[in-house]
Amino acid sequence: MSLLARERATFADRHPGSRAAYQRSDHLFGRVPMTWMNKAAGDFPIHLDRARGNRIVDVDGNEFVDFALGDTGAMAGHSPAPVVAAVTERVQRGLATMMPTEDAAVAGAELARRFGLPAWSFALTATDANRWAIRLLRAVTGRSKILVNSYCYHGSVDESLIVAGPDGRGVSREGNVGAPVDVTLTSRVAEFNDLDGLERELAHGDVAAVLMEPALTNIGIVLPEEGYLAGVRELTRRFGTYLINDETHTFSAGPGGATAFWGLEPDVLTIGKAIGGGVPVGAYGLSAELADALSGRGDLDLVDMGGVGGTLAGNPVSMAATRATLQEVLTDDAFATMIETATAFADGIQKIIEGYGLPWSVSRLGARVEYRFASPAPRNGTESAAGANAVLEDFLHLYLANRGVLLTPFHNMALMCPETSLADVARHHEIFDAALKELT
Structure with missing residues (x-):
């Protein structure tokens, strides 16, 4: 919990503009355009300034490699x-x-x-x-x-x-x-x-x-x-x-x-x-x-x-x-590249997890990858729900966000778009490895 508290404090320090915008939103129910936007590991959601390809810049000028991609809404990349x-x-x-x-x-x-x-x-x-x-x-x-x-x-x-x-x-x-x-x-x-x-x-x-x-x-x-x-x-x-x-x-x-x-x-x-x-x-x-x-x-x-x-x-x-x-x-050629990138993402995550001897697993569906706090991977929805760990998930999401990488806020899911590069994958893996080093 001390690691999570540290990351939350860092998040607040890096996002004063987002926090102020959230506090000003008195006439929005839940202070957001739609209440699910409050599903955030920090105490308030990041507020958008602009997005292009697989990059997001928030109102504080922080740039992120975006693996959330609008929870699939931007699988084609932002503003193609x-x-x-x-x-x-x-x-x-x-x-x-x-x-x-x-x-x-x-x-x-x-x-x-x-x-x-x-x-x-x-x-x-x-x-x-x-x-x-x-x-x-x-x-x-x-x-x-x-x-x-x-x-x-x-x-x-x-x-x-x-x-x-x-x-x-x-x-x-x-x-x-x-x-x-x-x-x-x-x-x-x-x-x-x-x-x-x-x-x-x-x-x-x-x-x-x-x-x-x-x-x-x-x-x-x-x-x-x-x-x-x-x-x-x-x-x-x-x-x-x-x-x-x-x-x-x-x-x-x-x-x-x-x-x-x-x-x-x-x-x-x-x-x-x-x-x-x-x-x-x-x-x-x-x-x-x-x-x-x-x-x-x-x-x-x-x-x-x-x-x-x-x-x-x-x-x-x-x-x-x-x-x-x-x-x-989202052409045939684009999908081929996205799936190749996702395969590299999945392989790299699996190697890191195995290196720390964690009982976790990795699942991939084409251009989409997820790491799970269970091994073997859950075989149905009830098992999957039971394997969730909100505290661990929030820590990983904040740790990544504080270092410039975004995952889908609802779970540990990463999606590739046509602009996602192997360098972006390597950046995620470097930060993910550092997070596990602190945890273990």
Whole structure:
């Protein structure tokens, strides 16, 4: 605790401008634009001045190598030039018109090429994409429940805030704010990597869709075991349940996300954040069969008040940003470089951990890496949550931040963008090694 107190004092000394800005924010709930921004290892969050590539400069002039990258929102890097150019050109010609643009069709075609689903629709966030996909699948199946994995993350989707209790039965996730109904009325839950548990829950016959990440990410990276994802697909088909792959974070696996990397066949795919290069956007893709089934339902109001849509969804700026990001920034070549850099990051961290004889582990999903305070790495969300250590995590985050390196504030996750260099990786490793030397 003395090391943590020292790092907190250093953090306060290095960020007087951020502290003052935080203290002045009397009219912001929680003193931040969104309350999750208070998830910070220091006593206040760092306030941004500017960002470019994988560098951030705060209001005090401190520069950071950024491995957080907006928790995936800036996986393309901060303010990538092609996106800035496309958005700058677009904002001069109309922002919110409720009309389609050519950019949307091009972006949809590129998403179809990458992920294999032919019909796409756009939202402003992946949360919205998930909500709308859930409504569509409840409508087409006539079933009421959605199944998720324990400690999953799908934004603020009400149905996803369920975890497996000690007896394996679903209970509301601790801290769930203002649930409209008991979550067990809307949802079922199974542990990741547990096909028996999934089969047991699907056998009730009331699950419209399984909503899942191909690998858990927001509770820490939990990778699928051999045969697990194929088993999920077989079980969902056997029980007449649709499968939604949420690729918002697992997009790091490659140009076509985990779906292309592992050869998956979801009925729906949802995604957001990274595809807009930092501009708000979400999207969901439908299989041809599902798109046809929905289009043929005259009783469903898909164009007005049916609960699917949003005035700013598919707006010209988001579509211009998405087209530029997919065509010019997060390309196949860019992913190859990002994954190569992430591999070096993971290998280096593993070597350092082994050098200190720590019972920790390293997990990698394409361009994303995480070090865990457990070995072997957790195999499901409940194990991953149980392995967290808030004090140790805060110390490492502050130690790195005080020396110019940022990790994702929610866990020990590092993401590579096209600009992330091996020198940046080496800088992280040097500081990380020094932190462990002090700890041990």
